Amino acid sequence: MKKSVIVLILVIVLMAFIPLFALKDAEFGGSDDAGSQVVEEVDSGYEPWATPIFEQALGGELPGEVESLLFCIQTGIGVGIIAFVMGRFVERKKWTKDN
Amino acid sequence: MSKKQRNIIALTSAMALTFGLASNVGAMHIMEGYLPGGYCIGWGILCLPFLAAGFMSINKKLKEHRNLITLLAMSGAFVFVISSLKIPSVTGSCSHMTGTGLGAILFGPSAVSILGLIVLVFQAILLAHGGLTTIGANTFSMAIAGPFVSYGIWVICKKANINKKVAVFLAATLGDLFTYCVTAVQMAMAHHADTTIGAAMGKFLLVFAPTQVPLAIIEGIITVLIVMGLETYAKPELRSIGFLKEAK
Numbered sequence: 001m002k003k004s005v006i007v008l009i010l011v012i013v014l015m016a017f018i019p020l021f022a023l024k025d026a027e028f029g030g031s032d033d034a035g036s037q038v039v040e041e042v043d044s045g046y047e048p049w050a051t052p053i054f055e056q057a058l059g060g061e062l063p064g065e066v067e068s069l070l071f072c073i074q075t076g077i078g079v080g081i082i083a084f085v086m087g088r089f090v091e092r093k094k095w096t097k098d099n
Numbered sequence: 100m101s102k103k104q105r106n107i108i109a110l111t112s113a114m115a116l117t118f119g120l121a122s123n124v125g126a127m128h129i130m131e132g133y134l135p136g137g138y139c140i141g142w143g144i145l146c147l148p149f150l151a152a153g154f155m156s157i158n159k160k161l162k163e164h165r166n167l168i169t170l171l172a173m174s175g176a177f178v179f180v181i182s183s184l185k186i187p188s189v190t191g192s193c194s195h196m197t198g199t200g201l202g203a204i205l206f207g208p209s210a211v212s213i214l215g216l217i218v219l220v221f222q223a224i225l226l227a228h229g230g231l232t233t234i235g236a237n238t239f240s241m242a243i244a245g246p247f248v249s250y251g252i253w254v255i256c257k258k259a260n261i262n263k264k265v266a267v268f269l270a271a272t273l274g275d276l277f278t279y280c281v282t283a284v285q286m287a288m289a290h291h292a293d294t295t296i297g298a299a300m301g302k303f304l305l306v307f308a309p310t311q312v313p314l315a316i317i318e319g320i321i322t323v324l325i326v327m328g329l330e331t332y333a334k335p336e337l338r339s340i341g342f343l344k345e346a347k
Contacts, residue, residue, distance in 0.1 A: 005327065008320050015317050019187045026191025034192055034306045035286065036130065042299040043290035048132030052227035062227050070226050071183050078179030085173045089332035 128219070128237045129282060131230025138289045143235025149243045150216065153209035160206065164339040170329075174202035175214040177325065181318065182218055182241075188310040196318040197278050200271030201325055203246035204253045205340055215242020240281035249274030267326050272319035279307040 020028070039046060055062055134142075160167055181198025188194055202211040216238050222228040229237050249270040256266030287300035294302075329337060337343040 001327075005324060008324055012317050012320050015313050016186045019189050019191070019313075023189070023191045026187075028187045028191060028193045034310075035303065036133065038299075038302050038306050039133065039286065039290045042287075042294045042302060043292040045292055046290060048130070049136075050132030050230065050232045052131045053224055053231055054227050067226060071185075074183040074221065074226070075180050078176040078181075078183065081172055081176035082180065085169045085176075086328065086332065088169070089329075093332050 128222070128229030128241070129233040129285065131223070131227070131232055133230075134233050134236055134285070134289050136232075138285070139232045139235055141235070142233075142239050142285070146212070146216075146235050146238045146243060149209055149212045150238075153212040156207060156210045157213060160210070160340070164336075166336055167340060170205060170333065170336045170340065171210075171214075173329075174205055174211070175217065177201050178211075178214050178218050179221075181321065182222070186314055186317065188313050190310045192310055194279075194307075194310045194314055196314050196321075197241050197245055197275050198318065199242060199246045199278075200249040200267075200274045200318065200322050203249040203274060204267060204270055204322075204326070205337075205342060208243070208246035208250040211246040212238065212242040215246070218242075236285050237282075240285060241278050244281040245274040245278035248277040264323050264327070267323050268319040271322035272315045275315040275318045276308070276311055279311045280304065283307050 019026075036048075052062075157171065161171070178198040178201075181196045183195070185193045185195045197215075199211050199215055202214050216234075219229055219234055219237050219241065220231075223231050223234055223237075252273055253266055253270040256269060261269075283303035283306075284300060286303045287296055291299035330343070334343060
């Protein structure tokens, strides 16, 4: 059980990082960026008619660093909740017999 | 240079400026302003019955078993975490997973639509990722179509007596992949002015699907790990939700 968990986690890490090393020239932009290029290809007359609300309020681009901050906050909120709930479950199992 | 060519170049450079920086790190949701108004409204309306059903299903489950709020919070948090991680893929671009498979298996597909909507609103407003105008279409692909496929596969596997871990893996992986296929179809339906709808669909699929395959597999494995953890530590909740049989 423990071994298989470790192996599975290793597989995940490898799958996530091997492309980074295997494809040295790739840009690793977002696939929706690629999506907008396809829109350009198949529907060249189309012009996006709205911009993200946050960028409108800022009057421009969301700086890349700030965006990664916001994504970190999202991850953090999620991990916090999972860790809190999981921690409670683990302690409960330790202190109660019937489950 | 003809006028049309100039226009195209002007348009592409404008787009490169607008999207080049911000959505370089973005991933797969349909971007703000990238669906014509009619489609935005149409997809939005299509989502409403699912959201209503989801709301009622969550209410009912929580009324029956108050303790399920922990599992529900966890499924929601799982979507939060998973959909914020952008992972490099074999095609040389990044994409992120959906994380909706876990909730679909535990709470059923309609309940997940609510969780997914919360995440999408968060990302659309704060992260300039996805968008408020396209939220209907994004909700449909990520929070409705994907989870329904996950749930369907989960039910079929359970009936066929397939190993539980394999079933969880298949459900989460294929649900994730299907989300992106739906996104491709949605984009193709709105954008095929210069070609046929089939060709456009093929092009969008080629952009989204190969990138997503490894990520879908990763999501499958992560979901299996979480389910294994829950099976060890959250037996009472899994029993009241019907995931584990009322044993003993």
